[in-house]
Amino acid sequence: MSKRRNGGIISNRFKLISELSDFYSDSQDRFLKIELFFKEIAKRFDYSSIQTPVIENFALYEKLYAESPFFDKDRFVIFKTKGRKKTVLCLRNELSISMIRAYCENGLYKKLKPFRLFSFGDEYEIEPDSGHYFRKNKAVFQVFGRKDPVIEVQLIQFSEFVLNSLNFKGRYKLKINNIGCRKCRRPYVKALNNFLKTRSTQLCRDCKKFLKKSPFLVFNCKNVKCAKIYRRAPELLNSLCEECETDFRRLLKYLDGLGVDYELDSKFFDNFWISNKIVFKFVASDNKGKEKVLISANRRDEVIKKISSENTSINNLNFEIDNILADSVLEEGEDFRSEIKGRDNNYSNDNILFIIGLGDKGKQECMKLYFDLIRDDNRVIEFFGKDSMVSQLKRAEKSKARFALIIGQKEAIDDMVIIRDLQYGSQETVLRKDLFKRINKLL
Numbered sequence: 001m002s003k004r005r006n007g008g009i010i011s012n013r014f015k016l017i018s019e020l021s022d023f024y025s026d027s028q029d030r031f032l033k034i035e036l037f038f039k040e041i042a043k044r045f046d047y048s049s050i051q052t053p054v055i056e057n058f059a060l061y062e063k064l065y066a067e068s069p070f071f072d073k074d075r076f077v078i079f080k081t082k083g084r085k086k087t088v089l090c091l092r093n094e095l096s097i098s099m100i101r102a103y104c105e106n107g108l109y110k111k112l113k114p115f116r117l118f119s120f121g122d123e124y125e126i127e128p129d130s131g132h133y134f135r136k137n138k139a140v141f142q143v144f145g146r147k148d149p150v151i152e153v154q155l156i157q158f159s160e161f162v163l164n165s166l167n168f169k170g171r172y173k174l175k176i177n178n179i180g181c182r183k184c185r186r187p188y189v190k191a192l193n194n195f196l197k198t199r200s201t202q203l204c205r206d207c208k209k210f211l212k213k214s215p216f217l218v219f220n221c222k223n224v225k226c227a228k229i230y231r232r233a234p235e236l237l238n239s240l241c242e243e244c245e246t247d248f249r250r251l252l253k254y255l256d257g258l259g260v261d262y263e264l265d266s267k268f269f270d271n272f273w274i275s276n277k278i279v280f281k282f283v284a285s286d287n288k289g290k291e292k293v294l295i296s297a298n299r300r301d302e303v304i305k306k307i308s309s310e311n312t313s314i315n316n317l318n319f320e321i322d323n324i325l326a327d328s329v330l331e332e333g334e335d336f337r338s339e340i341k342g343r344d345n346n347y348s349n350d351n352i353l354f355i356i357g358l359g360d361k362g363k364q365e366c367m368k369l370y371f372d373l374i375r376d377d378n379r380v381i382e383f384f385g386k387d388s389m390v391s392q393l394k395r396a397e398k399s400k401a402r403f404a405l406i407i408g409q410k411e412a413i414d415d416m417v418i419i420r421d422l423q424y425g426s427q428e429t430v431l432r433k434d435l436f437k438r439i440n441k442l443l
């Protein structure tokens with residue numbers, strides 16, 4: 001008979017793996033609340049929701065992780081099925097990858113773009129040396145089919161909106177980098193390798209190991225001596241190609257215009273092997289000053305074409321639920337909705353608004369308005385990624401919205417908004433400060 005640990009009533013061989021835990025009572029209450037909160041947020045921001053099984057074909061990861069310097073089969077919870085059909089399966093290791101697979105498999109690529117997808121779920125991994133299991137919980141928001149920094153700006157504002165709703169206001173920092181594309185990365189890697197070669201004798205043992213895999217990995221080294229050397233390393237931000245540079249400049253201009261606080265971190269290359277261009281993360285410090293990631297985001301322009309005949313870009317936003325729960329200052333009985341009025345509306349098509357921004361200034365004002373409207377409990381649809389009035393209006397007419405709110409360059413300067421009745425084609429211009437009153441009357 002097996003030994004029983006801690007005098008428990010159940011034999012060890014029937015117990016759950018010790019690093020994993022069951023949720024019950026208080027821990028379950030908080031967990032269910034945050035899951036519900038994210039589901040509501042997804043609905044409010046027009047994301048379709050998907051739930052994927054926790055098991056995937058291991059071949060999916062083998063294909064997508066092929067270029068990763070971290071790819072290690074032993075980190076996956078892999079198992080072979082017995083019986084006639086022998087298949088190599090694994091527990092889900094990255095929720096965002098299951099979503100991408102599901103996007104291709106369920107014909108979601110046929111939907112109008114940008115298409116927004118949300119999922120809440122767990123991920124599993126084994127630490128090969130210790131044999132410990134890890135379970136992480138994530139809320140992932142993806143935007144498919146739009147290569148425009150406007151999407152990143154929107155996701156940054158969305159992240160702030162969510163963090164503020166979770167009572168993190170004033171306790172997080174936003175870090176941004178541009179990790180370039182194939183075009184600008186190649187010459188940069190060459191320059192970085194040259195720099196590192198001339199200093200290789202001064203680097204720590206870990207860095208020498210990293211260097212064999214990818215020069216970007218050295219920036220993760222916590223050694224003070226190494227960090228000092230890397231301060232003088234060439235920076236990719238100074239040698240971006242024209243497209244990456246223009247996109248990045250637009251992003252920062254929007255963020256400055258919207259008054260978003262951020263920090264440029266040129267040494268932050270997380271997920272560089274599967275991502276490109278703009279990356280950002282929201283971090284908070286714990287009471288020992290250690291940095292904890294609350295949200296990480298990246299763009300993946302070349303992932304879908306590796307596993308399908310589609311070629312669509314993806315913006316990927318990951319909420320680290322365990323870090324958020326550990327740090328949230330949620331009072332007992334309180335729920336996570338302070339930023340939203342929460343009238344629990346069942347939206348009818350008559351009260352959906354579509355907002356249209358024209359030119360950088362108009363789009364910027366629209367982004368502000370977008371969040372104000374959602375805070376005021378309106379259902380809002382937008383199409384900021386497209387530039388022309390015609391394409392945005394076409395999308396508005398196809399949508400379920402009854403009214404379109406339009407801000408162009410002129411309206412942005414004059415603090416005005418055009419309200420257009422999508423059913424009858426009539427329109428009126430109102431002062432921005434009178435907009436909510438007018439909308440409430442119209443809806």
Ligand SMILES: [Zn+2]
Pocket residue numbers: 180181182183184185240241242243244245
């Ligand atoms: Zn580039």
Ligand SMILES: [Zn+2]
Pocket residue numbers: 203204205206207221222223226
């Ligand atoms: Zn080092």
